[in-house]
Amino acid sequence: MQDNAVPRETVASLVDGTITWKRAKELVRLPVKDADRFWKYLDVLQSRVFWKEKILLRVSEHLYIVAKGRERLIKCDCGHEFGDYRVNWKLGSRVRVRRTREDMKKVFPVEVAMPDVERAELREYYCPGCLSLLSVETAPVGQLPVFEVLPDLDTFYRDWLGKPLPDESPDWFQDRTCELTGQWARED
Amino acid sequence: MGIAFGGKTLKDAVANAETLFKETGHIYGLRTLPLVEEDPAKFMKFQMRLVAACVAARSTARYITANPMALLMEELQFMLAVPEGDLAASSYGLIGHLQSAPFIIRAMASLDFEENPGIRPGDIFSCNDTRYGAPHNADCFTTIPVFYDGELVAWTMGMSHISDVGAIQAGGLGTMSVDAFTDGFIYPPTKSGEDFRLHRWWELHWERRTRTGIFNVMDEKMRATGAIILHDKVLEVVKEFGADYFRQGLKEMLERERRVMVGRIISQMVPGKYGYQAYQVVQYKGIMKSLFPFADRDWLLSYPCATTITGEGTFHMDLEGVCSEDTFYANCYEPALRMVSSIGCWPSFAYSSTLNTALQYVTDWKLPPGSMFNPQNPHAATLTGLMEGSAYLYMFMCVSALAKFARGYLEEVLPQAASGPGQAMHGVFADGTPWAGGDWPYVCAGGGPPQPFRDGAPWTFGGPNPQSDSGEIEVSEFVQPPILYLGRSIIPNYCGHGKYRSGVGVGGVQLILEPGQRLVMNSSIASGGGMGMPSHGLAGGYPEPGDVVMWVHDTNLKEIVRGGGTYPRDIVELLQWVNDGRLKAGKIDVYNRFTPSVECGDGDIFAIGAGAQLGWGDVLERDPLLVEQDVDRGWITKDVARGLYGVVLQGGKVNQAATSQLRQTMKVQRKAESVEARDWWKEERQLIAGKEMHTDVSNMYADLLRYPGFAGRFKSFWQLDEDYALQQIRG
Numbered sequence: 001m002q003d004n005a006v007p008r009e010t011v012a013s014l015v016d017g018t019i020t021w022k023r024a025k026e027l028v029r030l031p032v033k034d035a036d037r038f039w040k041y042l043d044v045l046q047s048r049v050f051w052k053e054k055i056l057l058r059v060s061e062h063l064y065i066v067a068k069g070r071e072r073l074i075k076c077d078c079g080h081e082f083g084d085y086r087v088n089w090k091l092g093s094r095v096r097v098r099r100t101r102e103d104m105k106k107v108f109p110v111e112v113a114m115p116d117v118e119r120a121e122l123r124e125y126y127c128p129g130c131l132s133l134l135s136v137e138t139a140p141v142g143q144l145p146v147f148e149v150l151p152d153l154d155t156f157y158r159d160w161l162g163k164p165l166p167d168e169s170p171d172w173f174q175d176r177t178c179e180l181t182g183q184w185a186r187e188d
Numbered sequence: 189m190g191i192a193f194g195g196k197t198l199k200d201a202v203a204n205a206e207t208l209f210k211e212t213g214h215i216y217g218l219r220t221l222p223l224v225e226e227d228p229a230k231f232m233k234f235q236m237r238l239v240a241a242c243v244a245a246r247s248t249a250r251y252i253t254a255n256p257m258a259l260l261m262e263e264l265q266f267m268l269a270v271p272e273g274d275l276a277a278s279s280y281g282l283i284g285h286l287q288s289a290p291f292i293i294r295a296m297a298s299l300d301f302e303e304n305p306g307i308r309p310g311d312i313f314s315c316n317d318t319r320y321g322a323p324h325n326a327d328c329f330t331t332i333p334v335f336y337d338g339e340l341v342a343w344t345m346g347m348s349h350i351s352d353v354g355a356i357q358a359g360g361l362g363t364m365s366v367d368a369f370t371d372g373f374i375y376p377p378t379k380s381g382e383d384f385r386l387h388r389w390w391e392l393h394w395e396r397r398t399r400t401g402i403f404n405v406m407d408e409k410m411r412a413t414g415a416i417i418l419h420d421k422v423l424e425v426v427k428e429f430g431a432d433y434f435r436q437g438l439k440e441m442l443e444r445e446r447r448v449m450v451g452r453i454i455s456q457m458v459p460g461k462y463g464y465q466a467y468q469v470v471q472y473k474g475i476m477k478s479l480f481p482f483a484d485r486d487w488l489l490s491y492p493c494a495t496t497i498t499g500e501g502t503f504h505m506d507l508e509g510v511c512s513e514d515t516f517y518a519n520c521y522e523p524a525l526r527m528v529s530s531i532g533c534w535p536s537f538a539y540s541s542t543l544n545t546a547l548q549y550v551t552d553w554k555l556p557p558g559s560m561f562n563p564q565n566p567h568a569a570t571l572t573g574l575m576e577g578s579a580y581l582y583m584f585m586c587v588s589a590l591a592k593f594a595r596g597y598l599e600e601v602l603p604q605a606a607s608g609p610g611q612a613m614h615g616v617f618a619d620g621t622p623w624a625g626g627d628w629p630y631v632c633a634g635g636g637p638p639q640p641f642r643d644g645a646p647w648t649f650g651g652p653n654p655q656s657d658s659g660e661i662e663v664s665e666f667v668q669p670p671i672l673y674l675g676r677s678i679i680p681n682y683c684g685h686g687k688y689r690s691g692v693g694v695g696g697v698q699l700i701l702e703p704g705q706r707l708v709m710n711s712s713i714a715s716g717g718g719m720g721m722p723s724h725g726l727a728g729g730y731p732e733p734g735d736v737v738m739w740v741h742d743t744n745l746k747e748i749v750r751g752g753g754t755y756p757r758d759i760v761e762l763l764q765w766v767n768d769g770r771l772k773a774g775k776i777d778v779y780n781r782f783t784p785s786v787e788c789g790d791g792d793i794f795a796i797g798a799g800a801q802l803g804w805g806d807v808l809e810r811d812p813l814l815v816e817q818d819v820d821r822g823w824i825t826k827d828v829a830r831g832l833y834g835v836v837l838q839g840g841k842v843n844q845a846a847t848s849q850l851r852q853t854m855k856v857q858r859k860a861e862s863v864e865a866r867d868w869w870k871e872e873r874q875l876i877a878g879k880e881m882h883t884d885v886s887n888m889y890a891d892l893l894r895y896p897g898f899a900g901r902f903k904s905f906w907q908l909d910e911d912y913a914l915q916q917i918r919g
Contacts, residue, residue: 017641038595041595061687092865096858096861113682113735115720119469120719130855140881143465150461
């Protein structure tokens, strides 16, 4: 075993949150990171979901980009599919907005330090399938939901991992979010 | 005949370095590192000799000044740069500030200083001008050229944060300024000495233009002396290793570091576009009305970042969507932005056993001209603009966190948020002696960030700001006696909540004690003016609760202390004491953003809440036993355990069945209280189309819509008419 080899069970304990701080620090102090971490990570993640689509990337606690036929979708571990990963998945979520001090106080219990309710609302984005809280933003009215990550998957797999994806295309690295809102506007 | 290698002028040498990088992608065109490869041990010795020389200069020079900011609070740095300006080695200290150094040297090159006033052995150059590289004018740089056999082989530099900059407010972290003329004493690159001696006239400037002339003169002498100490040490190294080795070695240090950083990004992250958003609120309305009516308004400032981690392993930041420059303290130039944001790069991918500016070849910025981070008005106020640039410090930490999370290196995920007020203060002692100073024990310090497998540490020091790690928070009492620390304590529930919460923030209470004839304070707040910096949590965690600064005037606390009573320890207790009558109080000033000047009297109380970070993950997924532990420690209250985390405690222990049931009920409530995103979009769109928003929000968009990229995205997302516009409203 190489000095920097990290067993699969250690990666699993990182994912599960059961790793000890002592062991985590050992990982931090590796002089060179274990190069195969990503594959072990994917393997652990894939083993934890009940569905069969291949995980290409984890983008949040519950959310994955998966390959499904000719599509690359955002999928929750509960099985809910948000659609094309090039569209900000928040537009496929359920949204709760807090606008009053009373409502804000429930999640910012130290009132003197709560967000500025005159200028901001608090947006909570839930998975429609399992109602997990996926993201929270303090935002003035009108702020576009933050598109947390649009990965350049083709470059990542081809150039950084050395294992190109079979369906490479420049189109995969395009933000398509506004196409969806355009569609909504047309349909209304 | 120029002063640089091969008879090049400094200006040509700088241009040549830029061309080489552009053409090859390697710093100074170094495709190979022969010195490193041929004898790594010798190279390491060479590098460490130079680092040690920087550290030794810092350790020695600080005793020259009487100024406690350098002597006790350790706010100083000594550095070594190549002739073209890149910093090759540095001491520890204010580690962000070294990013400014190349800009100052390149400014002298582009201004043809070689021709006039000349760059000769023994010359001393000083600069604190943000337009020419300083982060803000409290950060003063003193630079000395190092010549060997008539050739400029390096620069040595000293920098320190000074007590007072002679601005409209005293101290070095002003919160009220409308242009460069209210920023105080600003000096562009200036030949302040020759033959290794500072000019007498230069001292007179400090004495006449700042409130703490004696301190500032001593600080200048400290910086110059440290730079001279370093100059002499560097020449010893040149003689020992030879000029050719020295010249090549400095450049290899930089290129090697660049490769290490790129390698880390490629091996630990995922390329792509990453979103980020932060805000700040500036309140001038009512304060500027008579003196500066043009600045008598408030601003909501937007700090977005479209960050691309490129396929080449570099970071590209597009800041279109940042507000325009204006008549506030908050403008800053690229050097300040690079300086402060580098602090987020160090722990993310730029950590190193040595400090240098190779980072500048791994990051590039698109800063829209006319924006507050690229002001076109040469007299824009930049008094504390670097604090605003810190939005991008946290961008680096949050984006890197997401990129490493996606890659599987969860142990490297450190998503930090801004926190830490810093105070400027001045006064006149009872005997008539004027003074000015500051206090920054909370800056860059606070609760630790959560990781995807553990909570943030309860209280951590901040590496980039020495005072928060200097040992004694009371150190300021030795030099600013009117403000006595009563205590600090962890504030229950004051954290970014989530599956993994941030470290719990801390409150501190100080008593204003016999301030003499006058005491005036102001505070700059890091955490985004009640809007968050960043304004979001991660992976479902809640955003940070902000910093709080409070003054409670005309209290009876001195009587309580004399009577042997207890006293409040943090902001929450302080307000409770006032509300239930245990503490008598007159006026109470509470701020979640930069404060104006506040006059303080004997028996007033100054209090801070700081250090809360953002949360990671869904609160309802937090291990109930961790919540039980938090309640047991007094970090989370029982009502919050139940109401926010859905954890039912009985006799201090988790009732698992009741907890599961409550959490299930809370999930059902989530469905009832939320709507489909499409319905949310329709509702929010109506508000925007109807222009139903707070004046500051409307004014912010009115400004941002002038930028085509922002306007395109905004109108496209909300499907607004092409002619949609908002008018600036004063009111």
